[in-house]
Amino acid sequence: MANALYDTGRNAFLTKLIDWTADTIKVTLIDSAGYTADTATDQYMNTDTIPASAKIATGTLDNCSASAGVADADDEVLSTVSGAESEALVIWMDGGDAGTTASGTNDMLIAYIDTATGLPVTPNGGDITISWSTAANKIFKL
Numbered sequence: 001m002a003n004a005l006y007d008t009g010r011n012a013f014l015t016k017l018i019d020w021t022a023d024t025i026k027v028t029l030i031d032s033a034g035y036t037a038d039t040a041t042d043q044y045m046n047t048d049t050i051p052a053s054a055k056i057a058t059g060t061l062d063n064c065s066a067s068a069g070v071a072d073a074d075d076e077v078l079s080t081v082s083g084a085e086s087e088a089l090v091i092w093m094d095g096g097d098a099g100t101t102a103s104g105t106n107d108m109l110i111a112y113i114d115t116a117t118g119l120p121v122t123p124n125g126g127d128i129t130i131s132w133s134t135a136a137n138k139i140f141k142l
Contacts, residue, residue: 002114002115003114003115005110005111006110007041008043009110009111010142017108021064024096025061025094025110026060026094028045028089029086030054030087031086031087033084042109045094057078057081058078059130060076061074061076062074070137070142071138071141072139073139075132077129079127080127081124081125081126081128082124082125085123086122086123087119088114089116090109090113091109091112092110093108
């Protein structure tokens with residue numbers, strides 16, 4: 001699969017359910033052997049959608065910014081990561097109620113990235129730095 005935005009995440013931007021610069025945005029390192037993304041139907045960062053075994057490490061994005069529909073943030077360091085080889089990143093909005101599927105404003109999936117420098121990565125107990133692209137579309141463009 002190529003990098004893609006989740007349909008419900010895109011819709012959430014358009015209906016003001018996600019505010020990239022004000023909400024808590026997180027990134028999770030994913031073992032694709034445990035999760036196959038379906039960006040048309042997957043909606044929430046919960047174990048019904050993405051099994052716990054596929055979630056290798058999670059960090060919170062700092063200094064999220066937006067310009068001309070382009071999302072950017074500081075590079076992210078995931079500390080002392082161990083676990084399975086990881087082939088993807090999932091970006092999501094932390095709605096503050098982990099695992100909730102009933103509300104459209106909780107833990108919504110935004111983007112699936114499996115094509116980036118450094119992927120796949122095999123954790124070895126050390127830190128993993130996610131360096132976002134400095135090209136025109138940065139993390140993603142709506």
